[in-house]
Amino acid sequence: MRVLLVEDDDGDALLVEALLEEASAPFVLSRAGTLAEAEEMLADSECVLLDLGLPDSHGLAGLHRLLAKPDAPAILVLTGHDDEQEGINAVAAGAEDFLIKGKVDGELLLRGVRYAVERRRADFAEFQLRETSLLAAEQSRLERGLLPPPLLQGSDVGLDVRYQPGGQRMLLGGDFYDAVGMPDGTVHAIIGDVCGHGPDEAALGVCLRIAWRALVLSGAPAEKVLQTLDQVLVAERHGEGIFTTACMVTVAPDRRSARYFLAGHPEPLLIAGTQIADLPQSKIGVPLGVLPDYAWTGVDVPLPSGWSIACYTDGLIEGRVPDDVDRLGVERLSEILHRQLQEGPDWMDSVIAEVTELNGGALDDDVAILLLKDGK
Structure with a gap:
């Protein structure tokens, strides 16, 4: 155990060394004569024996300075015979304990150092646990906001969703989705991805x-929704370069057609039975937050009987492929999906599992899939 003695009095320093030798303490003892020297040596110490009367510090000022250092070690304060109250004040200020010079033997000093170090470790572990718990609770609240229950009660359009966090689990991403059914039977859905990871x-x-959701429920035309979202993004983002990709789909009340809008987002996949149908040529459009006053245009798609529309975030196509420098990509994803469709309708988990396996482990980015299905 590495112990730093901060003591300017040679006699007191020799006494501490003798006490540790008397107890056969397994310590590596270093000494600093001033607080400035101690600050330079602090990173290599697990415990500090601190005299409160130093040439460049007096009273609790030195203790406060050391405790303010990042990852400060355990600190035991050394006081004189008449300074017991100052030792009590030091403990109240953050020291692990105090010892009175001349009233301590080697065994007591040994136990004091060990107790101080273990208590410091326990406090640090408790702090980390509390921070982790708070972070987990905050991420849970954010995930509920990103991935809400859809408003499709009474609709004949089915909805299936999947969400898999990326490999860096503690860095929550900005993937989100939602779906809303309107009184006239129209169904709106969106999937989006804010660039970057983290709580912001x-x-x-x-x-x-x-x-x-608010815009859709208010009856705003689909053509205007993305423009308004662009304005919201610019007003709310925390950095000038933050952008968001999105795919928005509107299914007509008769379920025979749909219109989709792309804002820099991967094109959805139209599934007819066990086949992937071709979509009309579309203009992807720029992401939200890139060009002011940009107008996104929709693409009309006829829907075959038994249709499904799969929307996904780019985490699903940016995984690695063995022996290939390129990412997975849409074409390979379509091949995987086509093969899994032959196995049965419950393909979503199988596709994610195969993409993850090809990547050689957890995908770096979050993956979200939203599947709209003809319920007739």
């Missing part, structure tokens, strides 16, 4: 998802 990106995704 996730919070922005929640903001956009809530704004989208």
